[in-house]
Amino acid sequence: MSEHTALVVGGTSGIGLATARRLRALGATVHVVGRDKRRLDGVAATDPGLIGHRADGGHRDEIAAVLAAVGRIDWLIITLGGSDGLGPIADLDLDLLRRAFDAKFWAHLTTIQAALPHLAPTGSITLLGAISAHAGMPGTAGIAALNGAVEALIRPLAVELAPIRVNGVSPGLVDTPWWSGLPDDVRRSYFAQAARALPAQRIATADDIAEVTVVAATNPNLTGTVIETDGGARLVSMG
Template sequence: MPNSLRSFRKYEEDMSDSMRTVILGGSTGIGKAIASALSHRGGDVFSLGRSNGIDVASAASIEGWFLANGEVDHVIFTAGSQAPAGMVTGLDIDAAKAAFDVKFWGAVRVAQTAAKYIRSGGTLTLTSGFLARKTVPGTFVKTTMNAALEAGVKILARELAPVRVNIVSPGLTDTEAYSGMAASDREQMFASAAKSLPVGRVASPNDVAKGYLFVIDCDSVTGAVIDIDGGALVS
């Protein structure tokens, strides 16, 4: 092996061993899959959420963690997948505000704080969802919440540079979010969705996790929306 290539690989290994990644919402679903994938790369992976006392609806909670733990390389936000469904005419406005406070404003709070602690060349990756650009009646809250995040990420990419800011937009994914459904109903829902998708299957959390790893690894990606939806937006 040429010395230059050997030196570069040694540099990559050293960087991996010292890499520090924070995942907000990392205890379940997609966040958990990202944490698992990153754990094989070395370095420190911090999975944060209400289960360990971090509430993204509280700026003080977020700031307190970063003050105690210092600089990081990558921050990933996957929290706040729940939102009230139903037609706008019957919408529970308080429930809608609560959903926005976690996913949209929670992401903004994390961006505000993390910007002071992410090392140069690091990344901030948010999470939206295919409903941001898919017209489905009864999904007003999820659609507007995700669309707002996708619009905002391009502004963040300019304002927070050289930190790279991107957003991953998953489609229907087989996670614990559907564990409250009867097993037969859940299987039927996934089977029906799979038939409508060009890829012929519903994504697993591990499938979606690869999108977050991509934006960490590719130094030329910023301000991008990474769709991992099985082709839902073209079907």
């Protein structure tokens, strides 16, 4: 696959980095975009085969400059995330939720718009949502709306941008830096409890989700689809 070029926006940690590594292992030329210089330096040290770029997906000029440097793209994967927007609706900080939409939803749109002139006609766009868009977990209305907005882009864009393919991946609980705000012992206890409730009886790794993301990006017959890779969380009560 050496003739293919991938751009992973949000590719310096977690699911994004795991996806970039898998695409590189397939032989693609892989560029990763991140805002944090420390993380980019870390990727350069551990994964010299990945080409790093410092930019914010929500800033049109920054992401456009990256795209101009990269040139043609076959696979655009956007894994921008954030934990803002959690909490009971009565106490939800709406200013914080607006910033979360800026950081994820609006950044998705900014990146997609900037990337369109660079996408190969047989290329693809893959977006990362989350189970919160589908589940009914208390305290997640804000972040559910955020991920639901991202996933709502997929079907109309799959038709509008055809033959460019557009897909999404909707993970459940994944052991990534997203949980770094919790003390280690609290996180381990919660994961152990959650794993017992899940039909898959385990918490996903970033690489589990990356494997599915690569399929969504590269399979030529897949478009307009959100792949739920949540260990069965949507089937049981996780509230």
